[in-house]
Amino acid sequence: MITTDIDKLIRPHLVDIKAYEPMDPPELLAEQAGISPDKVIKLNGNENPYGGSPKAVEAVANTPLHIYPDPLQRKMRRALGDYTGMDPDYIIAGAGSDELIDLLFRLFISHGDAILDCEPTFGMYGFCARVAGGEIRLVQRDELFEIDVGDVRDAIDSKTKLIFISSPNNPTGNLASEEQVRELLETGLVVVVDEAYFEFCNQTVAELVERHENLVVLRTLSKWAGLAGLRIGYGIMSPRLVNHVIDIKSPYNVNVAAEAALLASLEDAPALMANVHLIVEERERMATLLKDIPGVTPWPSHGNFILCQFAPGRAGEIFDALARRGIFVRNFSSERLRDCFRIAVGTPDQTDALIAAMRDIV
Numbered sequence: 001m002i003t004t005d006i007d008k009l010i011r012p013h014l015v016d017i018k019a020y021e022p023m024d025p026p027e028l029l030a031e032q033a034g035i036s037p038d039k040v041i042k043l044n045g046n047e048n049p050y051g052g053s054p055k056a057v058e059a060v061a062n063t064p065l066h067i068y069p070d071p072l073q074r075k076m077r078r079a080l081g082d083y084t085g086m087d088p089d090y091i092i093a094g095a096g097s098d099e100l101i102d103l104l105f106r107l108f109i110s111h112g113d114a115i116l117d118c119e120p121t122f123g124m125y126g127f128c129a130r131v132a133g134g135e136i137r138l139v140q141r142d143e144l145f146e147i148d149v150g151d152v153r154d155a156i157d158s159k160t161k162l163i164f165i166s167s168p169n170n171p172t173g174n175l176a177s178e179e180q181v182r183e184l185l186e187t188g189l190v191v192v193v194d195e196a197y198f199e200f201c202n203q204t205v206a207e208l209v210e211r212h213e214n215l216v217v218l219r220t221l222s223k224w225a226g227l228a229g230l231r232i233g234y235g236i237m238s239p240r241l242v243n244h245v246i247d248i249k250s251p252y253n254v255n256v257a258a259e260a261a262l263l264a265s266l267e268d269a270p271a272l273m274a275n276v277h278l279i280v281e282e283r284e285r286m287a288t289l290l291k292d293i294p295g296v297t298p299w300p301s302h303g304n305f306i307l308c309q310f311a312p313g314r315a316g317e318i319f320d321a322l323a324r325r326g327i328f329v330r331n332f333s334s335e336r337l338r339d340c341f342r343i344a345v346g347t348p349d350q351t352d353a354l355i356a357a358m359r360d361i362v
Contacts, residue, residue, distance in 0.1 A: 097233030173301025
């Protein structure tokens with residue numbers, strides 16, 4: 001047998017790369033807690049507790065699986081155009097918005113180039129930068145987790161190519177204003193505004209895309225439409241940039257099941273938005289209940305989640321105690337969030353169980 005030191009053949013920056021920190025599946029969480037999977041209260045993934053549209057489930061079940069999907073995504077782009085009010089030429093779909101983030105890095109980032117990210121925020125931006133061999137520069141948000149545009153501008157140099165902004169920001173829940181985005185667009189760099197939670201706040205900068213070729217808006221059907229398991233998202237950007245993404249994406253990147261679910265979900269959007277309204281109402285109820293627990297500071301949120309802050313050293317203890325009870329929330333390795341964890345909005349029953357456990361533990 002011939003032996004090879006594989007690590008010597010791997011691209012050097014990928015040998016010891018810092019990986020993304022994913023969540024464990026429900027069955028493993030149940031095993032860790034010593035309970036049956038149906039007893040798990042999973043509030044760590046910002047998933048929709050009401051699931052997807054029954055029409056989407058039916059569409060997937062009746063979709064032929066032996067035919068490749070349309071590589072130019074014609075039906076999806078037309079349907080998304082109707083949904084967003086944008087010309088389909090401005091839209092491209094991906095296997096989750098995560099794939100579109102990766103494709104943007106492939107398109108713009110060479111080894112040694114830099115991106116700017118406003119910490120704390122979604123970990124995929126930094127992860128994709130590391131995979132691409134780019135440098136991730138973290139511009140710290142202020143004490144209220146707001147973006148300081150001046151600090152972002154000061155961090156720009158000749159190597160900077162991309163600026164990422166999450167709005168509502170995951171995991172802090174606050175919005176970037178249109179004025180802030182406009183100021184960043186004036187830098188001439190590509191500004192990527194991730195609006196994964198748009199439906200929960202109805203605030204967008206998508207209307208700026210037609211006037212700013214350097215603006216990209218990302219969205220997903222994982223949250224509001226309950227399709228996280230099928231991995232389907234989309235980007236709104238200039239037609240020229242759409243065509244560049246089409247040139248480098250895998251030809252059949254969105255599978256036929258995800259396409260069928262997307263089309264059916266958009267047709268059933270009013271029913272799905274009724275669930276979104278339930279989640280928003282439950283978010284406000286959960287925030288009120290959390291405020292009444294001594295030692296818990298819930299941050300205002302425009303997403304389907306709430307970031308909670310605790311006294312120094314307490315967040316990890318409470319996180320572990322909740323897990324032992326089968327309630328799973330999301331913690332982070334970021335230094336800024338060492339005393340925090342994020343709670344996704346679930347059903348009223350799940351909120352009641354969470355609050356009862358928190359009161360008992362805290």
